[in-house]
Amino acid sequence: EGYRAFTPDSLRPWLASLPALAARLGGSPQQWQISEVGDGNLNLVFLVDGTDGGVCVKQSLPYVRVVGESWPMPLERAWFEYQHAVVAGPHLAGLIPAPLHYDATLFASVVALLRPHRVLRGELLAGQRYPQAASAVAEFVARSAVHTSPLAQPLEAVAGQVAGFAANLALTRVTAELVFADPFEALPRNRWTSPQLDDTVAALRANAPLRAAVAELGHRFLTRREALLHGDLHTGSVMVSADDTRVIDAEFALYGPVGFDTGVFVANLLMAYFAQPGYSDSDAAHSGYADWLLEQVAVFWQHFARRYDALWAAHASGDAWPQRLFADADGQAAFAAGRARRLADIYQDTLGFAGAEIVRRITGFAHNADFERIADPALRARCEQAALALASELLLQPQAFGHIGAVLARAQAQA
Ligand code: ADP
Ligand code: MG
Ligand code: MG
Ligand code: MG
The missing domain is CATH 3.30.200.20 (Phosphorylase Kinase; domain 1)
Structure with missing residues (x-):
């Protein structure tokens, strides 16, 4: 009307x-x-x-x-x-x-209007370095994760927001289907580099433990209402200038597990990295650009973890972890240990959601320009295959990645 x-x-x-x-x-x-x-x-x-x-x-x-x-x-x-x-x-x-x-x-x-900003994905494709981008996006997630949660807000305020964003059903359904179900079904909207990846895709679909790992993450996505998420935090949702970074396009916003946002961003940095052999004749290829991209995964995670911990400690005025119970020295130590456990939890979620995001971007409906711009299908398939190999490990053996450095090492070994 x-x-x-x-x-x-x-x-x-x-x-x-x-x-x-x-x-x-x-x-x-x-x-x-x-x-x-x-x-x-x-x-x-x-x-x-x-x-x-x-x-x-x-x-x-x-x-x-x-x-x-x-x-x-x-x-x-x-x-x-x-x-x-x-x-x-x-x-x-x-x-x-x-x-x-x-x-x-x-x-x-x-x-x-953001001026003179450009979309981060395009800048990464062009081999440009933005040293502050990964930590700015990490700051965005850390601040959202603490301040919109019951760690920092009264439960009544959080409940109102949870209810409001729970109505974002159409786009939540898009994620539930495109990320957590479609890649494992024969659907006309799925595509992949074919025939090169046909066997790989068939093997992914035949792998019940992998399907179960993704389904478990999908359940977490729909049930863990930890904080207000961006919901679509890929490198195309970030705009950068030389000294400024902004996150755009939050239409998928919902209350969900914090590790979904961190996982999607990590996955998109990793995919930019795995796409690099497809750009080996560019100037960037000769100046350690792939290594720089991979480093951004660590910069992102470490900034997120440090800031999430510090912001929680500084703004713990919500109904979760009531600070009046932790004022004494033992309580302070127990609170610090609780924060560390929570970060370990988000880290495990990050690995899994990153794996799921990589799988769906290579085998599902919506693909990434990083791989799509590689014109030679055989070369593209090799890049995608390496990314899928890491994704499977992230989904099936997350406990093998005790710290973010282990993810970088494994990515390097697979690439
Ligand atoms: P969609 O949900 O359709 O993906 P986006 O919010 O990502 O839409 O916006 C699409 C494009 O518009 C972005 O990739 C970027 O190029 C441009 N854009 C979006 N927001 C701004 C802004 N505030 N300032 C300048 N350009 C923008
Ligand atoms: Mg959008
Ligand atoms: Mg967009
Ligand atoms: Mg593709």
């Missing part, structure tokens, strides 16, 4: 009718430069440059953009993305674009 998909021509007068946005853009509406850049799977995204400032308008379509009207998708996802910025935003200053406006009829959210 009243919904219409924007075009650059219809967006202009709409923006002009909203005084705060028009003032932010500056000048007259005719001077605003509008381009539609949606490069993702789902939505319309317009970048608007005014004479004074810029905005980014993201609007839901009633179907999956990459597929078309044959795959309908409810419009509400724009609201959940905006709501993520409202709920977690106060704790994420400088790590997400500022939310500016939401329209419930048009299912459109407006956030600050």
